[in-house]
Amino acid sequence: MSYLQLSGVEKLFGEHRVIKGIDLAIQQGEFVVFVGPSGCGKSTLLRLIAGLETIDGGSLQLDGRDITHQPSSKRDLAMVFQSYALYPHMSVFENMSFALKLAHVDPAIIKDKVDRAANILNLTNYLQRTPKELSGGQRQRVAIGRAIVRAPKVFLFDEPLSNLDAALRGQTRIEIAKLHRDLGATTIYVTHDQVEAMTLADRVVVLRDGSIEQVGTPLELYDRPANQFVAQFIGTPQ
Ligand code: ADP
Numbered sequence: 200m201s202y203l204q205l206s207g208v209e210k211l212f213g214e215h216r217v218i219k220g221i222d223l224a225i226q227q228g229e230f231v232v233f234v235g236p237s238g239c240g241k242s243t244l245l246r247l248i249a250g251l252e253t254i255d256g257g258s259l260q261l262d263g264r265d266i267t268h269q270p271s272s273k274r275d276l277a278m279v280f281q282s283y284a285l286y287p288h289m290s291v292f293e294n295m296s297f298a299l300k301l302a303h304v305d306p307a308i309i310k311d312k313v314d315r316a317a318n319i320l321n322l323t324n325y326l327q328r329t330p331k332e333l334s335g336g337q338r339q340r341v342a343i344g345r346a347i348v349r350a351p352k353v354f355l356f357d358e359p360l361s362n363l364d365a366a367l368r369g370q371t372r373i374e375i376a377k378l379h380r381d382l383g384a385t386t387i388y389v390t391h392d393q394v395e396a397m398t399l400a401d402r403v404v405v406l407r408d409g410s411i412e413q414v415g416t417p418l419e420l421y422d423r424p425a426n427q428f429v430a431q432f433i434g435t436p437q
């Protein structure tokens with residue numbers, strides 16, 4: 200059985216059917232990328248998985264449990280947004296440990312978890328700084344660090360690199376790939392950037408107007424695009 204299963208997932212905003220019966224099976228440890236043009240429903244689909252939007256039809260299963268109507272806080276998922284909302288008055292260490300502190304985790308365990316995450320993300324020397332003393336790329340890594348320390352079942356990323364300049368985007372993309380290799384965590388990553396999709400993904404899900412056009416490995420999409428839309432979006436000559 201798959202680790203995360205979407206079955207007939209639907210979302211309406213008023214009259215507008217934004218997500219149209221999405222079926223998708225994701226395996227444990229997979230890195231799945233949602234791509235598609237602006238407005239096709241990528242963020243909405245991710246937010247439905249995260250429990251940040253209520254679902255209007257269909258169901259979600261995670262690790263053998265029905266989470267369709269479970270509150271976000273109970274789903275054991277961690278989301279990293281494009282605008283990294285760090286607490287400005289707190290140090291990097293405090294930002295990364297905040298959720299664990301709220302959960303009354305033992306301080307020694309907190310320190311260990313934060314140190315490990317900081318090590319993976321090259322933030323060890325920045326733990327006492329505040330966000331305004333960091334570069335954009337470092338701030339985004341702190342946001343990722345906050346997700347890592349919670350050791351969620353699934354990482355959800357919504358265009359995490361879109362506020363970074365091209366050089367930092369490339370560098371942070373490599374770090375996200377490394378993170379996935381190190382932790383082996385199930386990851387869903389939203390982007391409208393084909394290069395990000397093709398370099399990071401085990402499988403790419405091409406969305407268009409609330410529906411799936413094609414699901415496949417980067418190579419499958421490149422070699423055998425299902426239709427003209429996928430071919431153009433992936434950038435394959437036809
Ligand atoms: P993407 O992330 O692919 O750019 P979104 O999921 O943000 O697309 O949006 C999909 C569609 O849903 C768009 O037409 C958008 O205008 C609409 N939409 C998104 N959020 C809301 C909302 N809270 N209320 C009404 N419409 C929304």
Ligand code: MG
Pocket residue numbers: 241242243
């Ligand atoms: Mg979006």
